[in-house]
Amino acid sequence: MSDEQQPPQQPTRKPGRPKRTGWRRIIPTWRTVLGTFVIGALLLFGLFFLGYSMVKIPPANALATKQANVYMYADGTVIARDGQVNRENVTLAQMSKAAQHAILAAEDRDFYTESAIDPKAMLRAAWNTATGKGKQSGSTITQQYVKNYYLRQDQTVTRKVKEFFISIKLDREVTKDEILEGYLNTSFFGRNAYGIQAAAQAYYGMDAKDLDPARAAYLAALVNAPSEYDVVAHPENKSAVVARWNYVLDGMVTKGWLSESKRAGMKFPMPKEASGSTGLSGQRGYIVGIVKDYLTKNKIVSAEELEAGGYRVTTTLHKDKQDAFVDAVNDQLMSKLDKKNNKVDTYVRAGGASVDPKTGKVVAMYNGIDYVKQYTPNATRRDFQVGSTFKPFVFTSAVENGSTTQDGRQITPNTIYDGTNKRPVQGWSGGSYDPANEDDVSYGDINVRTATDKSVNSVYAQMAVDVGPEKVKDTAVELGLPASTPELYPSPSIALGVATASVLDMAEAYATLANHGKHGTYTMIEKITKDGADVIEMPKRKTSQVVSREAADTTTSVLQSVVDNGTATAAQAAGRPAAGKTGTAEEDQAAWFAGYTPELATVVAVMGQDPVTAKHKSLYGAMGLDRINGGGAPTEIWAQYTKTALKGKPVSDFDLELQEGADQPQYPTTDPTQGDPGTGGQDNGGTTGDTTTGGTDTEGQTGGETPGQTDGGTTGDTTTGGTTDGGTTTDGGTTGDTDTGGTTDGGTTTDGGTTGDTDTGGTGTGGSTAGDTTTGGTDTGGGGTTGTTGGPD
16 A cells, blocks of 8 residues: 555544542642632622722711600609710810820821721731620721711621721721811710810810820720729729720830820829719719619610610609608708818718618619719719628628537627637638727627627627638628629628728618518619610519528627617617618728618718819718717718608518527637526626626626726626725625715726626616717616727727
8 A cells, every 4th residue: 555545644632631539639729729719809809899889978977966865763753864965076286196196095006007997906806806805896096987977886797897988988088187086076985075175174174285195095095985984983993994094105105105204204193073964963963874884784775875865764763762862961961061161071972872672672872962063973882991881791691601609609699709809810821810999999708799789890800700701702792792892802801891882782782681681683773765665675683582581680680789779879760670780991981871671771871082182081070070980970861861761651670580599698618607697687788797686787798808898887796885986896895985876987896897886776778888989978777887988880
């Protein structure tokens, strides 16, 4: 076959790409990756372009047209309306450089060099929020301004998307200075102040152009939490505020806006007391502020929603009781001050709260003389020690836990303790602790009931250790004190009331005692409606038996004795069965009375604070007295208020179920000679040896080894006429001059304690002075006179 006849050859095929097998099949090729990336980028670009085109810069919010909120008493009477916007726009040139730099250091340090949005900050904020590190904001100042000026405050995806695109557009259309100026004029700083100019006036009484770095840094810190960071309204938050203030100043130094030398010498600038609108004068402004805090903290209504307005809030407050509280404070305290001639009188403040024990409803509060003149709400502040009003919680805890003394005796109202002044507590491993009694008085052996009457620190510090300080703290929290109460630490000093609970906190806890140990958190809202129609659902109040009825009721029986025989006899003026406890803070910076009837639990505190510096001040010399103590003005205010508040209601007695063995004396096992009552000797609280025939002692408090400390005195084996003028009787031997019904200087007996002049058939009607006296009076029936008593607690 010739070449021409050869069949044509088929073209040679290239070998095909081997098919991907095994694990290689699950790995995308580079073409797939590239294609996906290109498509994704085009899609994102398209969405961005679509969003940018569709979202327009809207007109500004008209805050001037926003609705007011209306707050009412339980009967529908209007308390106050709020909602007026306090704002004065100023130019950037009318704001000090320090004010501008402080807000930048606090909110957006790279504002002038970054774009309108910060993707890194947004991702970081989202990650921190998702991982539980706290809710974070990744917004720039531009985004915050857009939210404040153009959009609503709601936290929705739609709002965030709009904010994103409007911020980008705005950044292209206006200058950074214009954005910063708008932000500083629209930001909320608390005290109803919108904008830096209103804030400078509200907190420091100056214009924004005059703000120095220290004051500007505080105002910048406020933007982060306007309500909580007002240190005048919430002094308990000062440490957090100062930390934020330091953060702002440090940022100013870092950016070169403030020299390190100026920064080093700065002190925190306390703002002035706020002056509110006259529409919020008197108690009204306080009530509005407290109700707002209650609504936001209990997540009933958010702060942003309240700012939008349109709510009608019906409170649990009774107008007649509210007025009665104000009248009682004015009559028993404010009218007795001489602020022109006595500087200490300018320090005097008062706070009060009254709760219905059965419902937990707050029916009245007293917060200060006038919201316009004195801004801090004294009913809710948590920065004054509660003093001995805490002692009942120690005893309640002892009964609830079945606690015993160091030598194994059950703790009851009649358990004997050593009331010696500065007696070191036993059984505490945390170091030496030996608290002084009021006026350094030693009481010797004394039972719990009388130690409560006299508020004996050495007894209660030991009792706290016997019970266990941690258990005492737990009981206080169960009764109603917040677990976060400042200085509520489990140590022996807890018994002396070093914790700084608010008046309202204490009223809630005492209401639990009045309600036989059944606790429910207080409430101050009856009903809320939005725009006059929509009813806002309120959280249901839960109640539980937090301590046994026996523990609560036995405490009540002891506190009745304080009113009948102890430091709170002024409470008897209420004309009803009452139980309560007085208290005095360290250095007499506050005096308290916490008390209740079966129908009403009310706590009153008189506090000392410098109106200029806001520092706590001692009340020595106030009202022209050597001191203001719990048994004085606080108890007198309580009595007048309670009498008026319950006027026309039937008088009811306490229905008590006492601890088993509550009426049995519990003597120390180391002293077997105690407890041999003689014929006719009646003892309502104290320790007795062999008493004289017919002698009745209504307090029976032992004076220990201190001459002149009889307080109704414990007698030994004295015979008729065994009296001395400061001398000593030996087992009933007669010395000195005998005189029926005479008065002695408190002679000391060697067998049975301190006696005055003993007279067969004499009746002691109150050997210890009631209230907070310093020198003893004469027994009216031949009993001994008291020496210097324990005074206030």
